[in-house]
Amino acid sequence: TRLAACFLMGIPGLEDSYLLLSILFSIMYVLSLLGNSIMVLVISTNESLHQAMYIFLMMLSISDVFLSSTTLPKTLSIFLFHVYEISFYGCLTQVFFIHFIFGVESAILFSMAYDRYCAICHPLNYTSIVTGSFIKKAAMFILFRDVLLVFPLAFLLDRLSFQQSNVIEHTYCEHMSVAKLATVSITVNMVYGLMIIACASFLDFTLIVVSYVAIIIAVLRLRTSEARYKAFNTCVSHICVIILFYTPAFFSFIAHRVGHKYVSLQFHILLANLYTVVPPMMNPIIYGIKTREIQHKVVAMLRRPKHFIIIS
Secondary structure, eight states, X not given: OOOSEEEEXXXXXXXXGHHHHHHHHHHHHHHHHHHHHHHHHHHXXXXXXXXXXXXXXXXXXXXXXXXXXXXXXXXXXXXXXXXXXXXXXXXXXXHHHHXXXXXXXXXXXXXXXXXXXXXXXXXXXXXXXXXXXXXXXXXXXHHHHHHHHHHHHHHHHHTSOOOSXXXXXXXXXXXXXXXXXXXXXXXXXXXXXXXXXXXXXXXXXXXXXXXXXXXXHHHHTSSSHHHHHHHHHHHHHHHHHHXXXXXXXXXXXXXXXXXXXXXXXXXXXXXXXXXXXXXXXXXXXXXXXXXXXXXXXXXXXXXXXXXXOOOO
């Protein structure tokens, strides 16, 4: 039996804190939208920033906006207005976009790691390797790969039979939280979910680690400490973003598999919500603080004189 609608419970046990949580999430959501919008505006309007590192950063900012916007509006409607219902196909749409954007961000982070690898390990050939054509092909591959991997999730959920319950213990629809409502075996869903993790996120993360091992080896071979410092400094922001992105994601993945015997339901759901808003909020701040070129362009944009037309 196919469900007509699902009911998102929110965060069971924290109902008394919904107002406080809504204020906290609203502030972080606004900061995320503002920070990433500024990042996209600054990079897109300054030709001096039309380099691979900044273009990938702009792509990351765009995906961050989509990630937070896919989950936060519904979460806030639960916290503020107690709107728990979501149509079944609306739920499937949310599942697709959450997992699709996660895969896209993972691939972008690997692309940024590869860019740093080429810049540090092959500086003489960097401009011939990381070209405009390469960036376009990388963007197309990222979109194609993740659409191809994630699109079947909706069909795998749609084929399941649901009879006993349509209540999801979460603030948004996530693949496994929806699949667990089924009254039939979800083995195929679990195996395919693991396959997506292996073919996308785990593979990306492994390649990122390999890239940084090569970067560290190359940096340690530099003769002066000043040269080593400059090389490492170009990677600090990216490393912080990687840690911020993958740590809660892998924790959520493990929590779904081991159940809530070891991880409380409230903590799991709260972390899953923070994951969709904290990295998008922090990424522009991290890059804004650590990247002088972006700092200068933002300051220049804010200082730009405003021209007003006075109609008499």
